[in-house]
Amino acid sequence: MKLPKILAATGLALILAAPAMAQDKPMMDKPMEDKAMAEKAMMADKEMMAEANTKGLAPAVAADGCELHVWPAERMNSVTTGWLGGGLIEGALNAGKDANNKTLLASALDSPSQLDALQDLDLRTLLTLSPGTTIVRHETPLERKTMNKVKTRRADSTSKCYSELIVADVFYQKAAIYGRSLRTLFMVRQFGNDQKIDKEYKAWGGNGLKLFPPKEGEDAVAALDELVTVYKANFEEFAKNARTRLAAK
Numbered sequence: 713m714k715l716p717k718i719l720a721a722t723g724l725a726l727i728l729a730a731p732a733m734a735q736d737k738p739m740m741d742k743p744m745e746d747k748a749m750a751e752k753a754m755m756a757d758k759e760m761m762a763e764a765n766t767k768g769l770a771p772a773v774a775a776d777g778c779e780l781h782v783w784p785a786e787r788m789n790s791v792t793t794g795w796l797g798g799g800l801i802e803g804a805l806n807a808g809k810d811a812n813n814k815t816l817l818a819s820a821l822d823s824p825s826q827l828d829a830l831q832d833l834d835l836r837t838l839l840t841l842s843p844g845t846t847i848v849r850h851e852t853p854l855e856r857k858t859m860n861k862v863k864t865r866r867a868d869s870t871s872k873c874y875s876e877l878i879v880a881d882v883f884y885q886k887a888a889i890y891g892r893s894l895r896t897l898f899m900v901r902q903f904g905n906d907q908k909i910d911k912e913y914k915a916w917g918g919n920g921l922k923l924f925p926p927k928e929g930e931d932a933v934a935a936l937d938e939l940v941t942v943y944k945a946n947f948e949e950f951a952k953n954a955r956t957r958l959a960a961k
Contacts, residue, residue: 765824768831769847776844778873780835781866784826785879785896786853788817792886813884813925820936821882821943823851829940830877830947838951839900840958841875854878859899864907872905880914882943884924892921894939896946900954911961913954917946 790813821829827849836845854866859880866876880897895918902911919942926935 765828765831765849768835769849771836771844771846773843775846776842776873777871778842778845778875779848779869779871780839780841780845780875780877781848781850781869782827782830782835782877783850783852783854783866783879784823785821785882787856787880788814788821788882788884790814790817790884793888809925816925816936817882817884817939820939823853825940826879826882826943827851829944830879833944833947835877838948838955839875839877840955842873845873845875856880863909865903874903876901876903884921892924893918894921894924894942894946896943896950898947898950898954900958902958911958913957915950915953917948917950919945919949 790810792809792813831847831849835841835847836843848867848869850867859878865874866878867874876899878899878901880899881895883895883897884892885895886892895916897914897916899914900912901909904910921938921942923930923935923938926932
């Protein structure tokens with residue numbers, strides 16, 4: 713007699729629990745749905761980033777075989793000087809500020825961000841390249857110490873029409889007299905149908921800053937965005953001089 717009672721009690725418990733289990737099911741499914749939605753959002757973000765990373769690389773007209781290879785800067789630097797004009801003592805006093813500034817620089821102008829900023833510009837026109845030039849991104853910076861030493865092509869390309877744009881340094885400076893500025897060292901090299909440099913131009917571009925580095929309570933995002941804007945302006949300044957100098961060679 714005990715067995716039927718136990719079975720009956722078990723059946724009743726299962727019946728009573730059924731609505732609760734039915735209610736729990738959507739709750740159990742919700743995390744899975746959220747995960748699926750998150751994965752879809754991540755995929756969409758990746759697709760958007762991939763599209764942004766390729767925007768402008770292929771020419772708007774038929775490719776003519778010419779290539780421009782672009783590398784970001786490896787080195788970030790920050791120097792703060794006061795009325796003493798620098799030196800060991802002042803350098804020690806400003807070491808913390810400069811270390812923080814370098815971190816912010818690296819955040820706003822990491823390798824992909826540098827390349828994206830340059831890609832936003834009309835590099836073909838700014839560097840007087842053919843409209844059919846294909847632009848090639850190199851995500852990994854070149855070693856700074858090799859930039860002046862290596863006189864051959866830095867990419868494994870056999871294109872008969874080959875150029876390089878190398879960003880050498882990104883440099884924040886604060887001086888008591890001149891204020892705050894971002895300076896960027898660029899290098900353009902043009903090759904013929906060989907490994908020999910036909911033309912080369914290297915120079916700084918530099919412009920003032922108003923928002924960077926942000927103080928406590930200020931808009932940090934706006935300050936970092938300013939770095940990207942000024943970085944672009946630095947290249948436009950460099951390119952203007954490069955066009956004149958390279959044309960004269």
